[in-house]
Amino acid sequence: MRNLLILLLLTGLLTACGGGAEESATSESKSEPATTAAAEPAKKETPAKKGAGVTIELNAGDDMQYDTKLITVDAGKSVTVNLTHTGQMAKEVMGHNFVLLNEYTDVDDFAAAAMKAKDNDYIPESDEIIAHTGMIGGGETTSVTFDAPAKGTYDFLCTFPGHYGVMKGKFIVQ
Numbered sequence: 001m002r003n004l005l006i007l008l009l010l011t012g013l014l015t016a017c018g019g020g021a022e023e024s025a026t027s028e029s030k031s032e033p034a035t036t037a038a039a040e041p042a043k044k045e046t047p048a049k050k051g052a053g054v055t056i057e058l059n060a061g062d063d064m065q066y067d068t069k070l071i072t073v074d075a076g077k078s079v080t081v082n083l084t085h086t087g088q089m090a091k092e093v094m095g096h097n098f099v100l101l102n103e104y105t106d107v108d109d110f111a112a113a114a115m116k117a118k119d120n121d122y123i124p125e126s127d128e129i130i131a132h133t134g135m136i137g138g139g140e141t142t143s144v145t146f147d148a149p150a151k152g153t154y155d156f157l158c159t160f161p162g163h164y165g166v167m168k169g170k171f172i173v174q
């Protein structure tokens with residue numbers, strides 16, 4: 001009986017530790033991109049400052065959906081995309097990333113190549129990638145900063161196998 005109690009206690013402790021570690025990892029990665037000052041919509045009224053930054057908050061959960069399927073930025077801006085996985089599932093089963101492709105990339109072909117790149121977090125060898133984040137699981141955040149490409153309409157997607165069918169959107173540079 002006593003042994004059982006100890007076992008239960010230990011199990012509880014282990015669970016608590018696991019949860020704690022996840023939380024601290026999250027807050028760490030969240031505090032990383034602290035340059036959110038430039039993200040306020042009010043700044044849009046300022047005449048286009050060359051090189052001024054814009055921050056896009058993008059979320060995706062266990063429902064395998066981005067909360068935004070249309071991202072619009074001004075040409076000449078530095079763009080930071082903060083991708084947050086708002087779900088709980090591990091990256092091995094419900095991984096999410098953000099991959100931005102060149103304007104005339106065949107997205108079907110690219111997604112097929114990405115599926116084979118498991119060893120590289122599903123980022124294939126390709127010169128069609130403008131920018132991409134890491135692959136994350138529930139509770140994690142990842143960021144990427146890049147210069148907005150030339151004016152045009154670009155595709156972004158999650159390259160985790162099977163996600164591209166619904167996890168995709170348009171990235172417009174105006």
Ligand code: CO
Binds near residue numbers: 094096097158159
């Ligand atoms: Co995904």
